[in-house]
Amino acid sequence: MSDPKSRPLQTGTEFDRRNILIGGAGLAGLGAAGLGGSFLYNSPARLVEHIVRAHLPGLDIDGNDMRQFVSDFLAADIHTSRKERLGLRLLAPFVNLPPFRWMLPAFVSRGVENFERRVMSEFMMGSDFFDTYAMGNPKVTYTGLYTVYEAPCASPLPRFPQEPDTA
Secondary structure (H helix, E strand, O other): OOOOOOOOOOOOOOOOHHHHHHHHHHHHHHHHHHHHHHHHHOOHHHHHHHHHHHHOOOOEEOHHHHHHHHHHHHHHOOOOOHHHHHHHHHHHHHHHOHHHHHHOOHHHHHHHHHHHHHHHHHHHHOEOHHHHHHHOOOEEOEOOOOOHHHOOOOOOOOOOOOOOOOO
16 A cells, blocks of 8 residues: 555645745736836827837838937827826837737727827827828928917918819
8 A cells, every 4th residue: 555645756746825826926917027118118109109100111211210200299298197108118018019019908998099190190180191101202390299379270271261162
């Protein structure tokens, strides 16, 4: 008879509670390190620049113009709270990689899309994008944030009711 307290040699492929807890703690540590690295790497300025360059890939935008736009946009953006900016910084890896966007909750995805829409609208309205792109020139120059009080309509292609329809 064998001793009931004697245990067979372990082969290393068995899962016991200790190994699972150690592995879970290791994965949690890696996840926390990844989120911390994302927070440090993805500043709001870097995120705004990435959004513009990702949505306008063929255009040549000067680095100084981009830095000026980013600083103007972040200073004037009253629609994004500090909490939302923190969330954008933490979720930037998922936002920047389209295959992972489906993993975001619907309300987060809508918030990211609204932020991207605001960034792109402000950049295109504050630059000579509509003039140069129509001419085929890939060089875009940032001139300043668009102010509503300087023009009657925020759209570069407005159609007012008193104008005759040429189409």
